[in-house]
Amino acid sequence: MSITAILFDFDGTLADTAPDLAGAANLQRTKRNLPALAYEQLRPVASQGARGLLRVALGLATDDPAYPEARDAFLQDYAATKDQQSRLFPGVLELLAQIESAGMQWGIVTNKVAWLAEPLIASLELNAGVVVCGDTTPHAKPHPEPLLHAARMLDKAPDACIYVGDDLRDVLAGKAAGMPTVAAAWGYCGEDQPVTEWAADRIADDPQGVWAAIQSLVAER
Structure with a gap:
């Protein structure tokens, strides 16, 4: 089956x-x-949201009794400032244009909850074909259901989609969903396991490298 959709972490x-x-x-x-x-x-754990940031900033694990109150305060403070400095990475708009010019669809699958993700996606003027947030389905990545849900929304088979993300859980979710994966090495990428050890199908050093990865994966079909 050919590749007809590209799904991205946010x-x-x-x-x-x-x-x-x-x-x-x-x-x-x-x-x-x-x-x-x-x-x-703090940057390496930014993709992990409150869970990672509060672990580094305050030493709080998710099972710590103080975590829920700290998480709620963090989310409220972040909501008030979420679009002050956030920008698309250089080359993202060009990549999305290439995908669209090739007749492919694209979408976003993020663990960010909808009330935070959707306004920010809109403010960055991203017109995704589908947006699946952390609370869209009962599960979050690395569970495959958010990716499978996105594929269903686009009326695509999972193996007709590629998933691109900057965290190990993105690659794990993509593999569990039966999708080829591209590791976004320009992103935050966590603190522990190097990107080269994630077993992604391809690694891209920048958004333009994703297009080369897409072409390579398409050529394998």
Whole structure:
């Protein structure tokens, strides 16, 4: 089956949202009279949202009794500043134009909840064919259901879609959904396992590299 749709993660893949996410995380430290962390400490976990940022900023695991209150405060603060510094990565618009010119559809599958993701996607003027958020289905990535839901919404078979993301869980979700995967090495990429060890079908160093990866994967069909 040929490739006819490209699905993207959002934070760290299409959009550089880490500055606003890191700012909201550091605000939680400020409220506790703690010094701000360097941006470089927070950027790698930006794709992990509150879970990763609060672990680094405050040392809170998701099972910590203090986590729910800290998460809610972080999300409210982030909501107020989410579009101050967030921008599309250079080359993203050109990549999306190439995809559309090739007659392919594209969409977004993110773990960001809809009330945060949808306004930001709109403010960046991204006209995705489908947007699946972290609360669209009962599951979040690395579960395959969000990707499978996006494929259904586009009326595509899973193996007719490629999934592009900057976190290991994106590759795991794509593989579980039966989709070829492209690791976005320009993104945040986590703290632990190198991108080269994710077993993605392709690795792209920048958005233009995704187009080369798409062409390569199409040629294999």
